[in-house]
Amino acid sequence: MIPFTLNGSEVFIDANPGERLVHVLRRFGLAGTKEGCLSGKCGSCMVLLNGNAVPSCIIPIFQVKNTTIMTIEKFAETDAYADIVEGFRLAGVSMCGFCNTGKILTAHTLLEENIKPTKQDINNWFSGNLCRCTSIDDLYAGVRQAGLLRRKRDHGK
Amino acid sequence: MDQVFFSDLEFPGQYYGMLIRSSVQHGYLVDIRPPLLPEGYYLYTAKDIPGENRLTALGTSIPVFTAHEIMYFGEPLGIIVGPDPAKVHELVAAVSIGTEPLDPWKFSEKFPASQVVMKRVLYEGDPDSLMTDESEVIETTSEIGLQDHYYAEPLGVAVNLTTEQLEIYTATQWPFHVRATVSAVLDLDPDEITVIPTTIGEAMDGKIWYPSLLAAQASVASVLCKKPVKILFSRQEDFLFSVKSAPVQIRYRTVLSGMDTIEAMTVRILVNAGAYSPLIDEIVDRITVSAVGLYAVPSYRVETYALRTNLPPMGALSGWGEAQAFFALENHIADIIARKNFAPVEWKLLNTINPGEKMTPGGADFTGKHRFDELFETVCLASDFPRKHTAYKLLASRRQNIQDGPLRGIGIVAGFQGNGFLGKTGETTRYAVEVTMDTNSRVQIKTGFHSLQMENILRDMTASILGIDAAQIGFTGTDTSKMTETGPETLSSKITILAPLVEKCCQTIQKQRFRQPLPLTVKREYKPSKKDQWDRHTLKGKPFVSITSGVCAVEVEVDTVTYEPVIRGIWIAVNAGKLYDRKAAQTTVSKSISIALSRILGERITIRDGKLIPKDSVQYDLLHPALIPDLRISFLESDEAPAGIGTIANNLIPAAFASALAQISGIPFRSIPLDARTLYQALEHE
Numbered sequence: 105m106i107p108f109t110l111n112g113s114e115v116f117i118d119a120n121p122g123e124r125l126v127h128v129l130r131r132f133g134l135a136g137t138k139e140g141c142l143s144g145k146c147g148s149c150m151v152l153l154n155g156n157a158v159p160s161c162i163i164p165i166f167q168v169k170n171t172t173i174m175t176i177e178k179f180a181e182t183d184a185y186a187d188i189v190e191g192f193r194l195a196g197v198s199m200c201g202f203c204n205t206g207k208i209l210t211a212h213t214l215l216e217e218n219i220k221p222t223k224q225d226i227n228n229w230f231s232g233n234l235c236r237c238t239s240i241d242d243l244y245a246g247v248r249q250a251g252l253l254r255r256k257r258d259h260g261k
Numbered sequence: 262m263d264q265v266f267f268s269d270l271e272f273p274g275q276y277y278g279m280l281i282r283s284s285v286q287h288g289y290l291v292d293i294r295p296p297l298l299p300e301g302y303y304l305y306t307a308k309d310i311p312g313e314n315r316l317t318a319l320g321t322s323i324p325v326f327t328a329h330e331i332m333y334f335g336e337p338l339g340i341i342v343g344p345d346p347a348k349v350h351e352l353v354a355a356v357s358i359g360t361e362p363l364d365p366w367k368f369s370e371k372f373p374a375s376q377v378v379m380k381r382v383l384y385e386g387d388p389d390s391l392m393t394d395e396s397e398v399i400e401t402t403s404e405i406g407l408q409d410h411y412y413a414e415p416l417g418v419a420v421n422l423t424t425e426q427l428e429i430y431t432a433t434q435w436p437f438h439v440r441a442t443v444s445a446v447l448d449l450d451p452d453e454i455t456v457i458p459t460t461i462g463e464a465m466d467g468k469i470w471y472p473s474l475l476a477a478q479a480s481v482a483s484v485l486c487k488k489p490v491k492i493l494f495s496r497q498e499d500f501l502f503s504v505k506s507a508p509v510q511i512r513y514r515t516v517l518s519g520m521d522t523i524e525a526m527t528v529r530i531l532v533n534a535g536a537y538s539p540l541i542d543e544i545v546d547r548i549t550v551s552a553v554g555l556y557a558v559p560s561y562r563v564e565t566y567a568l569r570t571n572l573p574p575m576g577a578l579s580g581w582g583e584a585q586a587f588f589a590l591e592n593h594i595a596d597i598i599a600r601k602n603f604a605p606v607e608w609k610l611l612n613t614i615n616p617g618e619k620m621t622p623g624g625a626d627f628t629g630k631h632r633f634d635e636l637f638e639t640v641c642l643a644s645d646f647p648r649k650h651t652a653y654k655l656l657a658s659r660r661q662n663i664q665d666g667p668l669r670g671i672g673i674v675a676g677f678q679g680n681g682f683l684g685k686t687g688e689t690t691r692y693a694v695e696v697t698m699d700t701n702s703r704v705q706i707k708t709g710f711h712s713l714q715m716e717n718i719l720r721d722m723t724a725s726i727l728g729i730d731a732a733q734i735g736f737t738g739t740d741t742s743k744m745t746e747t748g749p750e751t752l753s754s755k756i757t758i759l760a761p762l763v764e765k766c767c768q769t770i771q772k773q774r775f776r777q778p779l780p781l782t783v784k785r786e787y788k789p790s791k792k793d794q795w796d797r798h799t800l801k802g803k804p805f806v807s808i809t810s811g812v813c814a815v816e817v818e819v820d821t822v823t824y825e826p827v828i829r830g831i832w833i834a835v836n837a838g839k840l841y842d843r844k845a846a847q848t849t850v851s852k853s854i855s856i857a858l859s860r861i862l863g864e865r866i867t868i869r870d871g872k873l874i875p876k877d878s879v880q881y882d883l884l885h886p887a888l889i890p891d892l893r894i895s896f897l898e899s900d901e902a903p904a905g906i907g908t909i910a911n912n913l914i915p916a917a918f919a920s921a922l923a924q925i926s927g928i929p930f931r932s933i934p935l936d937a938r939t940l941y942q943a944l945e946h947e
Contacts, residue, residue: 231885237463
């Protein structure tokens with residue numbers, strides 16, 4: 105049995121140690137984590153592992169032992185999520201929805217590190233997100249807009 | 262519109278289906294020998310199909326499960342379904358298939374007549390008589406290979422069986438085709454089938470008919486085993502066996518007049534149609550009509566042959582052959598300009614047809630204003646093309662060694678995007694809308710399409726015409742039982758056909774709403790007029806619903822050590838007609854640029870022994886965002902009808918990029934992708 109914290113609850117999973125985390129999460133009914141490329145390139149399966157966005161398709165389940173996993177379902181309850189979604193909306197970021205999870209969680213991790221990212225920062229951080237349906241200029245604007253909203257919210261506290 | 266993905270759907274008692282695929286490229290199927298199936302697991306093949314064992318689209322038929330002649334490696338022969346996907350996978354792997362192999366059809370310059378599935382020949386005058394031994398004939402041959410549509414969500418379908426209905430959930434660009442196909446395959450009344458289109462993502466034209474095939478396969482299993490059935494491709498299965506863009510080889514031969522204008526041109530086009538290609542009529546016509554672009558050519562011959570081969574089914578991908586035609590044409594034109602030392606912009610304008618003149622191939626009637634002079638001026642001003650082109654030419658002429666940087670070049674290309682289907686009759690042009698204003702002045706729009714971006718455009722337009730709040734406007738219909746029956750959602754049909762229909766409905770309601778009691782319902786259907794018809798046999802008439810012209814410049818620098826091409830800038834100007842939403846238009850062109858760059862720089866498919874290579878599915882690289890330069894997108898707006906802009910950049914950028922590289926290296930590049938590997942091989946060889 106492999107213990108880890110999933111969306112705030114301690115869970116134990118009986119699985120083949122090599123099973124991909126994305127498959128385990130979907131067994132929990134967490135469909136926000138999508139199965140896309142299964143090679144860590146597209147970002148559709150991103151989760152926060154100890155606070156960092158990682159592609160769950162290349163994380164074998166044994167590696168999550170005693171870690172904290174947050175999926176998009178739990179992250180959607182946070183102010184940080186609301187800022188990013190609103191920032192993306194204001195910038196007109198069009199997303200089919202399949203890779204939203206990766207974009208949102210990557211943007212969150214980036215903004216945790218750097219609240220005023222440059223284009224280059226955004227390029228570097230989004231190197232693990234592939235998508236045909238989002239304009240890169242809109243993504244730059246969306247991440248910056250989300251940063252602005254987060255700064256305003258932090259300033260108001 | 263909620264985003265729903267079929268891959269997330271689970272129904273009580275659901276079974277999982279996996280296709281049994283052929284293990285030979287071409288041959289006869291002798292038998293299928295499954296392992297012993299445990300209880301609750303079933304195998305279905307062609308003989309189990311209750312209705313017709315075929316999908317029909319645009320006049321071409323494809324077997325749902327092959328019963329006799331195997332046409333490509335991986336062709337579906339049957340399906341195994343059961344409750345545990347791992348067990349289903351194991352059982353499919355254990356199936357033994359008996360075959361009698363046949364020689365495969367190959368794609369080459371010389372081919373037997375029996376391999377030709379379609380041929381088009383267009384000519385004017387006698388170009389061969391002008392290509393004598395004394396005349397200088399400029400000849401180039403370009404080749405464009407396969408490209409994968411690559412959807413974030415791999416292909417598949419979920420079928421739910423209720424007591425009254427067969428519910429089909431799949432990401433399709435043509436929900437009514439799914440319904441018609443399943444109806445024929447199961448011999449069921451269409452009213453007993455409801456198709457619920459799920460989120461498509463970027464359309465890319467890979468989901469026009471292919472989801473109908475998967476829906477038919479899953480529905481057969483579902484009805485026979487009386488369980489909900491889901492087929493979900495793995496990434497590798499999707500890559501290896503789904504529809505690809507058709508590879509094309511195009512040879513141009515041109516003779517110039519004493520005035521340096523094009524005097525005669527011959528074009529020979531070979532299209533690899535794969536094992537099946539339901540869209541081949543449209544692709545072949547479109548590539549033929551686009552082959553000479555908007556150049557004025559007094560004497561020409563365009564011959565196009567679509568050849569059957571034993572590769573997976575071929576599809577359109579964005580552009581339906583236009584992108585391939587423009588790459589080859591502009592590659593050829595760049596060669597003429599370089600050899601003759603012409604000024605690119607001036608020479609192109611000199612040879613372009615005048616506004617109002619007929620297009621060269623077949624005298625196709627293009628009476629719109631292409632505004633190429635303004636488009637060139639816009640791009641030249643923004644990019645500083647004339648100065649850069651001259652400077653880089655000088656740099657190249659003084660270069661002693663390829664390591665003598667900077668290695669910079671710039672290319673400029675003009676072309677168009679054809680909107681709407683060429684064959685404007687039958688199933689492809691069934692477009693209708695219905696707009697209702699109720700007693701509270703709330704408006705419901707009923708269409709056959711679903712797209713968040715399009716809904717926003719229609720909502721803003723409706724609010725503006727009727728002077729009501731956008732929040733009062735809604736959309737009816739999320740499945741085929743509630744939608745108006747329509748043709749495929751492709752070729753910018755939403756913006757060029759659907760939006761004007763909604764606009765007309767709203768204008769009618771606005772005229773009537775203060776004179777007649779509410780509610781008011783207005784319906785409009787698309788009916789191409791006789792003068793707008795295109796004759797598929799003579800290739801004469803008006804080929805497209807409308808044409809979007811554009812000009813694009815691409816500036817490239819090549820790293821002198823790694824040979825990595827770096828794009829310094831892209832400037833594009835589009836003659837867009839009436840723009841409903843500038844921001845949405847910018848995003849659409851930007852995405853088209855990204856798809857084009859991805860194709861040029863990264864997407865590579867190798868075919869070995871008639872098979873796509875599994876490792877390519879992992880190595881297939883979409884463009885990294887860091888490689889997308891600053892984009893300068895300009896629109897020439899007017900009061901003319903809105904023009905489609907979804908593929909214009911994809912049609913122009915590859916040729917402009919190749920032209921820039923040719924200026925750097927002095928080597929013409931006749932194929933894509935044009936990545937560091939290709940450059941290294943070409944430059945080192947040189």
